[in-house]
Amino acid sequence: MEIRKIEVPVMADLFARGEKPEYLFWVGCAGAFDDRYKKVVRAFAKILTHLKVSYAVLGKEETCNGDPARRAGNEMLYQMQALQVIEIFRMYDVKKIITICPHCFNVFKNEYPDLGAKFEVINYLQFLNRNIENGNLEIDRDSLDNISITYHDPCYLGRANDIYEEPRSILKELTGNLVEMHRNKSFALCCGGGGAQMFKESEKGDKEVFIERTEDALKTNANVIATACPFCMTMLTDGIKYKNKEQEIRNLDIAELIAQSIDL
Amino acid sequence: MTKQIVFTFALLLTLSAFSFTIARIVRFFRFTRPAFPVKDFGKRIKVMLTVAFGQTKIFRRPVIGLFHALVFWGFCVIIFGSIEMVIDGLTGTERALKSLGPVYNIIMASGDIFALLVAISIIIFLSRRLFFHIKRFEGIEMKKISHIDANIALSIILLLMVSLLTMNTGYIEYKAITGDATVGLFPVSSVIAGFITSGQAESYGLMYEASWWTHILLIFLFANILPYSKHFHVFLSIPNVFLSRLDPLGKLPNMDNITREVKLMLDPNTAFTASATDTPQERFGVKDAEDVTWKNYFDSLACTECGRCTSVCPANITGKKLSPRKVMMDLRTRMKVKGPLMVKNGRDFKDSLSLLRDYISEEELWACTTCNACAKECPININHPTLIVDMRRYLVMEEASAPGEIKTLFNNIENNGAPWQYSAEDRMNWAKELEIKVH
Numbered sequence: 125m126e127i128r129k130i131e132v133p134v135m136a137d138l139f140a141r142g143e144k145p146e147y148l149f150w151v152g153c154a155g156a157f158d159d160r161y162k163k164v165v166r167a168f169a170k171i172l173t174h175l176k177v178s179y180a181v182l183g184k185e186e187t188c189n190g191d192p193a194r195r196a197g198n199e200m201l202y203q204m205q206a207l208q209v210i211e212i213f214r215m216y217d218v219k220k221i222i223t224i225c226p227h228c229f230n231v232f233k234n235e236y237p238d239l240g241a242k243f244e245v246i247n248y249l250q251f252l253n254r255n256i257e258n259g260n261l262e263i264d265r266d267s268l269d270n271i272s273i274t275y276h277d278p279c280y281l282g283r284a285n286d287i288y289e290e291p292r293s294i295l296k297e298l299t300g301n302l303v304e305m306h307r308n309k310s311f312a313l314c315c316g317g318g319g320a321q322m323f324k325e326s327e328k329g330d331k332e333v334f335i336e337r338t339e340d341a342l343k344t345n346a347n348v349i350a351t352a353c354p355f356c357m358t359m360l361t362d363g364i365k366y367k368n369k370e371q372e373i374r375n376l377d378i379a380e381l382i383a384q385s386i387d388l
Numbered sequence: 389m390t391k392q393i394v395f396t397f398a399l400l401l402t403l404s405a406f407s408f409t410i411a412r413i414v415r416f417f418r419f420t421r422p423a424f425p426v427k428d429f430g431k432r433i434k435v436m437l438t439v440a441f442g443q444t445k446i447f448r449r450p451v452i453g454l455f456h457a458l459v460f461w462g463f464c465v466i467i468f469g470s471i472e473m474v475i476d477g478l479t480g481t482e483r484a485l486k487s488l489g490p491v492y493n494i495i496m497a498s499g500d501i502f503a504l505l506v507a508i509s510i511i512i513f514l515s516r517r518l519f520f521h522i523k524r525f526e527g528i529e530m531k532k533i534s535h536i537d538a539n540i541a542l543s544i545i546l547l548l549m550v551s552l553l554t555m556n557t558g559y560i561e562y563k564a565i566t567g568d569a570t571v572g573l574f575p576v577s578s579v580i581a582g583f584i585t586s587g588q589a590e591s592y593g594l595m596y597e598a599s600w601w602t603h604i605l606l607i608f609l610f611a612n613i614l615p616y617s618k619h620f621h622v623f624l625s626i627p628n629v630f631l632s633r634l635d636p637l638g639k640l641p642n643m644d645n646i647t648r649e650v651k652l653m654l655d656p657n658t659a660f661t662a663s664a665t666d667t668p669q670e671r672f673g674v675k676d677a678e679d680v681t682w683k684n685y686f687d688s689l690a691c692t693e694c695g696r697c698t699s700v701c702p703a704n705i706t707g708k709k710l711s712p713r714k715v716m717m718d719l720r721t722r723m724k725v726k727g728p729l730m731v732k733n734g735r736d737f738k739d740s741l742s743l744l745r746d747y748i749s750e751e752e753l754w755a756c757t758t759c760n761a762c763a764k765e766c767p768i769n770i771n772h773p774t775l776i777v778d779m780r781r782y783l784v785m786e787e788a789s790a791p792g793e794i795k796t797l798f799n800n801i802e803n804n805g806a807p808w809q810y811s812a813e814d815r816m817n818w819a820k821e822l823e824i825k826v827h
Contacts, residue, residue: 126825127825128823128824130822132819134816155818156806156815156818157806157810157814169822170822173824181816181819183816186812186815187805188805190801193797193801194640194777195758196784196798197777197779197781198781198784199643199781199785200649201802203650204653204654230636230638234638239642279758279760279761280638283759285636313702313705319759319773320794320797322807323796323807324754326706327708327709327710328707328709329707329708329755333703387825387827388825
């Protein structure tokens with residue numbers, strides 16, 4: 125075994141050399157700035173390298189695509205961000221985008237076309253599942269097989285875009301012990317972080333949504349809550365801490381679970 | 389002949405009262421805004437067949453959903469009998485559709501069976517409302533009148549089914565005594581008739597006639613109560629499903645007026661030419677009833693207050709004030725108040741109230757996570773989150789009003805291109821010292 129350094133390719137550098145990658149990997153603000161979520165992005169970048177995918181990131185040229193502003197009602201700010209981002213994509217002639225964040229995925233896939241954007245948007249789970257199915261990505265079944273995993277459906281993959289099967293099919297490759305929470309798939313309860321809630325205190329009530337959802341996960345007695353969204357990651361990690369269950373259950377992103385299983 | 393005259397009079401009265409009510413409501417639609425063009429008829433018919441006629445979304449709660457589906461399918465079958473009753477009543481014929489032969493037997497038989505199934509379902513619904521504490525039927529928006537409204541409608545439906553069965557029973561008994569052949573098959577009523585052994589032809593004839601009149605007059609009455617009740621959904625749910633928003637739930641409608649403005653801002657060449665053609669600016673977002681789209685208003689009229697939306701709302705589950713059902717009910721109530729005022733005084737008329745704040749508070753609006761659980765759950769495809777975001781749009785863009793942290797969020801995005809206060813320079817920090825094991 126050898127340890128090799130990864131230089132994450134940046135679009136501007138590639139372009140300067142006259143190269144054009146197949147995919148743009150959209151890191152997202154959480155991937156760039158949230159310490160916990162950086163680990164997820166690192167795991168995914170390792171998988172991309174492992175698969176020898178031709179990709180690049182925007183790096184310092186990336187900016188918020190406007191999603192949280194839009195959900196919070198600031199259409200003006202959203203569209204200003206969106207038109208800037210679309211211009212950057214046009215500049216680099218971006219044809220295919222991979223996102224990890226479901227919120228970024230949704231806004232690119234469903235909302236940017238209204239502003240004249242034309243590109244294919246792929247969520248990382250679809251991408252990973254495709255690579256597992258066509259044999260490019262071989263999962264080491266033995267490494268996680270005895271670990272029980274429960275999957276929390278992010279609203280913006282599930283209900284918003286009907287992506288329910290890909291994460292489950294990946295997780296079934298990873299473990300023989302995938303357990304469902306009683307509210308799952310289109311019935312899944314939100315983590316409480318969507319619609320710009322992530323950035324504010326919640327309104328007065330008798331409970332935090334993330335605690336309600338963490339309780340769903342704890343009831344399954346799983347060892348791992350698999351998530352696929354930066355907000356869900358923050359919310360459910362907080363929930364586990366609040367419930368003092370850090371010893372019993374961990375919150376990991378599907379990309380991290382894959383990277384762990386194939387020991388990247 | 390007298391029967392025909394009386395019937396025609398009752399029918400005309402029903403139709404004119406009904407048209408009057410509907411016309412009053414239809415007028416309010418001209419105050420609403422465009423939503424989306426109604427096209428893709430293929431897709432719409434498919435949605436209508438699955439969601440409305442197939443009752444797929446009601447089956448998300450399989451047990452109680454089944455009973456609703458039975459009521460719905462029962463109505464679909466029984467309506468053929470009602471149409472025949474209208475023809476008979478107008479023309480003086482007896483069982484005008486009997487020439488359909490075997491098909492007629494099937495229609496009558498299924499109508500007869502469904503009458504029993506619907507009656508049983510309605511008894512279950514009524515008991516749930518009267519004797520059980522169902523959380524879904526409670527909530528700040530559920531006033532006493534909402535419960536009375538529901539119970540009246542259910543009772544009428546129960547009476548309709550009972551009168552249908554007594555009508556069929558009376559018919560069978562009458563024909564059995566007079567020795568005439570019965571037209572149509574009535575499996576359930578035949579069993580009931582089997583229990584009644586004594587009686588004379590006239591009394592059965594009377595039972596049939598009285599039930600016939602009770603049944604048809606109740607239908608006429610029911611049709612005229614519905615538009616004033618939450619049970620308007622009996623008429624509106626199928627069209628509401630047909631007119632569903634076909635976009636993925638995650639997609640918010642684009643504000644094209646903002647796109648024009650932003651493009652002007654970003655393109656200095658057009659900045660001067662545009663100001664000359666400036667038209668009076670429409671309000672951004674939704675403040676009051678006249679700012680909603682025709683689809684929002686249609687949704688609010690079609691809502692039957694079942695509360696499935698609210699029962700799955702993460703904010704509501706955790707005790708926040710937001711209830712998606714209340715948002716729909718508030719819009720309907722507000723239009724009922726403001727609609728007539730606008731008809732009288734014009735679209736720009738202002739009373740001292742507005743949908744926002746006087747009906748729906750900011751606290752409710754900011755509690756929404758836009759998770760779309762409500763819209764996913766709604767059995768008739770009502771879309772609450774788009775309206776909630778439209779109201780946030782008004783608050784933010786017209787009043788610059790938002791919770792403090794949300795304003796910080798906006799500032800951060802504007803200044804650093806990220807929701808948090810980090811510099812774009814640090815965007816590649818995650819990739820530092822990244823290593824991979826090569827096996």
